[in-house]
Amino acid sequence: MARKKFVCGNWKMHKTVGEALALVAELEASLKEAAGRVQVAVAPPFTALKPVADAIGHGGSVELAAQDVHFEKQGAFTGEVSATMLADVCCTHCIVGHSERRQLFGETDESVNKKAKALLAAGVLPIVCVGETLAEREAGQTLAVVGRQVRGGLAGLSPDQIGRLTLAYEPVWAIGTGKTATSAQAQEVHAAIRALLRELAGGVADEVRIQYGGSVKPENAAELMSQPDVDGALVGGASLKADDFSKIVKGAIR
Ligand code: 13P
Numbered sequence: 001m002a003r004k005k006f007v008c009g010n011w012k013m014h015k016t017v018g019e020a021l022a023l024v025a026e027l028e029a030s031l032k033e034a035a036g037r038v039q040v041a042v043a044p045p046f047t048a049l050k051p052v053a054d055a056i057g058h059g060g061s062v063e064l065a066a067q068d069v070h071f072e073k074q075g076a077f078t079g080e081v082s083a084t085m086l087a088d089v090c091c092t093h094c095i096v097g098h099s100e101r102r103q104l105f106g107e108t109d110e111s112v113n114k115k116a117k118a119l120l121a122a123g124v125l126p127i128v129c130v131g132e133t134l135a136e137r138e139a140g141q142t143l144a145v146v147g148r149q150v151r152g153g154l155a156g157l158s159p160d161q162i163g164r165l166t167l168a169y170e171p172v173w174a175i176g177t178g179k180t181a182t183s184a185q186a187q188e189v190h191a192a193i194r195a196l197l198r199e200l201a202g203g204v205a206d207e208v209r210i211q212y213g214g215s216v217k218p219e220n221a222a223e224l225m226s227q228p229d230v231d232g233a234l235v236g237g238a239s240l241k242a243d244d245f246s247k248i249v250k251g252a253i254r
Helices: 018-031 046-056 083-088 101-103 109-122 134-138 142-153 158-164 183-206 217-226 243-248
Strands: 006-012 039-043 062-068 095-096 125-130 166-169 210-213 232-235
Touching: 006 095, 006 210, 006 243, 018 039, 018 046, 039 095, 083 166, 083 183, 095 243, 109 125, 109 142, 125 142, 134 142, 142 183, 158 183, 166 183, 166 232, 183 210, 183 217, 217 232, 217 243, 232 243
Parallel strands: 006 039, 006 232, 039 062, 062 095, 095 125, 125 166, 166 210, 210 232
Antiparallel strands: none
16 A cells, blocks of 8 residues: 655744744645645644644644654653653654754664654654764765664564654755755665665555655655655755745645
């Protein structure tokens, strides 16, 4: 069975509550025709999660994702938010292991793994990000790096658990740089990730969506998502404008 494409907008540290509400209202209006054909989520900053959840309601055309989580259930962890708290504000998904978290905030494969487990236990579906730096790509290490991140991030998960998550391949050199991987470069890595998932989880691998992220724009989205193992997109900058994001979502419909 064909995998339904899944496009998620990662708003990063952008949008006040008022701005977030204005953007989702525009998105909901322009995505009506795509509803049901493409799975769509947005990941606002923590402060806007609850207002956006209230605005989109259950079962609408747009789902809600968080950008990060702490792996403990509760406790003295100033500044952190638990998976239960995300479920409480109706997040269906949560991004983990984003390269900005890895590079700027000390995220490791081990913490990604703990976060994925905490999310699954709370009924929130992880979007696990992996991707190589430019130096790693130039040194021919892309598949080794991505393979290590997938194995580390998914360690100890059952095939059933792996079947519930989404992977996002985001080459670090393509994030926010305007440099997109070619569709062939993306497909090569996505196919390698799928092969690894098959090793880890058997036939479930064919159900797991693998998103591409890194300078996805209306101009390149359809071509990237036409690749057999590119099952959607994780979109940064272009997800901040309703018009661009809607065009990207529509690019997922064949
Ligand atoms: P850009 O689309 O701005 O390159 O960001 C990609 C990204 O990091 C999505 O998580």
